[in-house]
Amino acid sequence: MKFESQLLKGIAPVVVLEILSRGQMYGYELSQAIEQRSGDILTLGKGTLYPLLYNLEAQKLIKGKWEQMPSGRKRRYYSITSKGKEHLARQKEQLQELTAGLGVVFGFGGGLQPA
Amino acid sequence: MKIQKIVWPAILGCLCGLCAIGAIIAVTLLSGIITVEFCVNGGSIIILSFFSVMGLVIGSVVGFVRYNKSIRSASISELKLDSLPQEAYDYIMSVGRYMSYKFKVRLEVMDELAGHFDNELKDCSTDEERQQKAQKLIEQFGDAKLLGILLRRAKKRCRPLWRTLLVRTFQVVSVFLIIYLVWFSSGRPVITIDYVEELNKLNRPSADESLNAAPLYDKAAEKYSKLPDNIANLLGKKYDDVNDTDKQAIEKFLNDYKDAFDLVVAGTKKPYLWRNLKSTCVSDTIEVLMPYLSEYRRLAYSLRLRAQFRARQNHLEDAFDDIKSCYCFGRHIREGDKLLIEQLVGIAIEALSVQTLRRILGEYQIDSSKLTQLQKDFEQMIAGENFDVSFKAEKLFQYDWIQKCFTEGGPGGGHPYPQGVRKIAQASRDVNAPYHPGFQKMTQAVRSVNKKESRFVDYLENSGTAIAFLLGLSPGRDETLKSVNGLYDFLDSEFALKTPAQVQTQKTEIDKKVKRLTGRNYLIRILVPSFERVNQISHRLKTEVEATLTMLALLRYKQDKDQYPQILDELKATGYIKEIPIDAFSDKPLVYRKTDSDFILYSVGLNFKDDGGQTARDYKGRVNLWAEEGDAVFWPVQK
Numbered sequence: 001m002k003f004e005s006q007l008l009k010g011i012a013p014v015v016v017l018e019i020l021s022r023g024q025m026y027g028y029e030l031s032q033a034i035e036q037r038s039g040d041i042l043t044l045g046k047g048t049l050y051p052l053l054y055n056l057e058a059q060k061l062i063k064g065k066w067e068q069m070p071s072g073r074k075r076r077y078y079s080i081t082s083k084g085k086e087h088l089a090r091q092k093e094q095l096q097e098l099t100a101g102l103g104v105v106f107g108f109g110g111g112l113q114p115a
Numbered sequence: 116m117k118i119q120k121i122v123w124p125a126i127l128g129c130l131c132g133l134c135a136i137g138a139i140i141a142v143t144l145l146s147g148i149i150t151v152e153f154c155v156n157g158g159s160i161i162i163l164s165f166f167s168v169m170g171l172v173i174g175s176v177v178g179f180v181r182y183n184k185s186i187r188s189a190s191i192s193e194l195k196l197d198s199l200p201q202e203a204y205d206y207i208m209s210v211g212r213y214m215s216y217k218f219k220v221r222l223e224v225m226d227e228l229a230g231h232f233d234n235e236l237k238d239c240s241t242d243e244e245r246q247q248k249a250q251k252l253i254e255q256f257g258d259a260k261l262l263g264i265l266l267r268r269a270k271k272r273c274r275p276l277w278r279t280l281l282v283r284t285f286q287v288v289s290v291f292l293i294i295y296l297v298w299f300s301s302g303r304p305v306i307t308i309d310y311v312e313e314l315n316k317l318n319r320p321s322a323d324e325s326l327n328a329a330p331l332y333d334k335a336a337e338k339y340s341k342l343p344d345n346i347a348n349l350l351g352k353k354y355d356d357v358n359d360t361d362k363q364a365i366e367k368f369l370n371d372y373k374d375a376f377d378l379v380v381a382g383t384k385k386p387y388l389w390r391n392l393k394s395t396c397v398s399d400t401i402e403v404l405m406p407y408l409s410e411y412r413r414l415a416y417s418l419r420l421r422a423q424f425r426a427r428q429n430h431l432e433d434a435f436d437d438i439k440s441c442y443c444f445g446r447h448i449r450e451g452d453k454l455l456i457e458q459l460v461g462i463a464i465e466a467l468s469v470q471t472l473r474r475i476l477g478e479y480q481i482d483s484s485k486l487t488q489l490q491k492d493f494e495q496m497i498a499g500e501n502f503d504v505s506f507k508a509e510k511l512f513q514y515d516w517i518q519k520c521f522t523e524g525g526p527g528g529g530h531p532y533p534q535g536v537r538k539i540a541q542a543s544r545d546v547n548a549p550y551h552p553g554f555q556k557m558t559q560a561v562r563s564v565n566k567k568e569s570r571f572v573d574y575l576e577n578s579g580t581a582i583a584f585l586l587g588l589s590p591g592r593d594e595t596l597k598s599v600n601g602l603y604d605f606l607d608s609e610f611a612l613k614t615p616a617q618v619q620t621q622k623t624e625i626d627k628k629v630k631r632l633t634g635r636n637y638l639i640r641i642l643v644p645s646f647e648r649v650n651q652i653s654h655r656l657k658t659e660v661e662a663t664l665t666m667l668a669l670l671r672y673k674q675d676k677d678q679y680p681q682i683l684d685e686l687k688a689t690g691y692i693k694e695i696p697i698d699a700f701s702d703k704p705l706v707y708r709k710t711d712s713d714f715i716l717y718s719v720g721l722n723f724k725d726d727g728g729q730t731a732r733d734y735k736g737r738v739n740l741w742a743e744e745g746d747a748v749f750w751p752v753q754k
Contacts, residue, residue, distance in 0.1 A: 026230065027231055029234075046252065046255040046257075047256045047257035047265070050224070050262075050266060051262075054266065054270055055272060058269065058272035
């Protein structure tokens, strides 16, 4: 199942930060990881990925560094910063609350049933 | 960076610039558009320097662009984009192009995108599969232009704060600069006051118009308008210096133009000279004055020539009449609050008169009664004469230029108007060029004598528009008016009353004061007269007149008492002179010494020091009463 882009847009930075919190990755690897770890539910458009990474970098939530590959090509690896971790923790808390709230409204996993 | 890749094109550009302007100068010189004098005077050097620097700059820029282009090509080839399918290559290049950002950043982004494509395509076994997969990935990335824009925005956010601030500041300043330039270049002066009319008002006498000498002088000048060239060339010469053929021509001329002489003499009997100046347009202030001065100058030289001729014919009294008429004529032109150029022409004519008189006194034996009468007449003529120069009309002249060179209203009361400033530059350099060369010299003498300011005038003239921006930063109309008022009040109320000797001793303070009043306002500085020189010229006349009267008294004393007095005080004590003549260049009495059978009478001259009566000479060694070095020796009369 694919999400509407507007819905995904809000949580895309959190998703990227969450994945990078488990280890540094380069752009292609990151896009693959998002799809695989979300069971193909979350698919970040390729055209969105790189601008998103640069925006996160501008906010100093992640940092990138170039590494030389044996093939001769360079790769830019992104890793989460301590500021990024703090930001992620806050976002996760809010998401949890949002999920709980949505559960109540829509009756996911018990609680009040919709009218 | 290999510097020679820039240096060689720069040198080549410089040489091209020099060759181009060299060719232009040669063509314009041959076709007569510019003169050799212009080239020799440094005009060509300025242009050559300008074009060589322009060539150098253009060459450097071309070299740098070419070098930069080669560096970029090499950097892109390092990305190994060739290993990707053509579609992917084109897409990545398009994204890089649409980013329109710093090359280094674009290169990094393109490298990252190339890596992404490489990873996606690494498992493809055939070219067809690679192409299909690349095409699919391109679709996933979306429109290259949109991606480029998104990437640029994101990368811009990565800039450090100081850099963002710098860019924003630059943008704001640029916007203001553009607005300022539009405002600056769109301003025009508003002409509200006709200063020619103001000049008329300043000098308009209350007396009856029938007492005005101007109609008579103008009528005489009209007769002179068809003066033959050979006579016009003889006017500046002394009668005794010309050959017999020329003497005959002069005699004929004096007879033929008797009517004109009579008109001038009749004019000198009138109490005043006032010309109602009529301008064809308000920019005419000074131009309209010049032609009449040129004609008047010729009339004065003619009177001198007739005086010399009459003296040679032994008609000394007639000669003295012409000399007196000449003096009155000069005084008429000068008196009142006239423009400086008029005052200077008047002074020159008065000086011409007394110089001619001294020469005649030195050459002819004249009896005491005639000398007495002559001295009496001269004393009457100069009674009440104010030798000080007036700067009132000159101030109006400055007001006129301010009116033409500044816009009206806005910050500072208006800003400089480039075309008006260019006009000033031309006017201050060769305002009288179409008229008589004598005026050209005179104007140069009173304006822009400072070499530095002269160069500034050239600069203004040659690149008036380019300098406009700089002028925008120069003082506005209000401040310029304030400076002009301050300066001319000082010149009229303080400076004009000082003798050259006082000016010399107070030079530092005067310079400081003038500098404080004019500041760095070049517009005023190029228009302000060389007041020191003007002051000297007026006091030279006063000294010459007093010296001439003293000479008359001394010659009379000799005839009456068969010897010259020991000191000038004896002349005063015996009633031959009313006051001891004062040398304005020393503020002491003129130097008088009795010699064996003669005497010497002199002023210390322009170097302000007593050289023991050594005659002043110019740099060519010719006798020149007011040369920079030596004394102004009035007697013995120098040949």
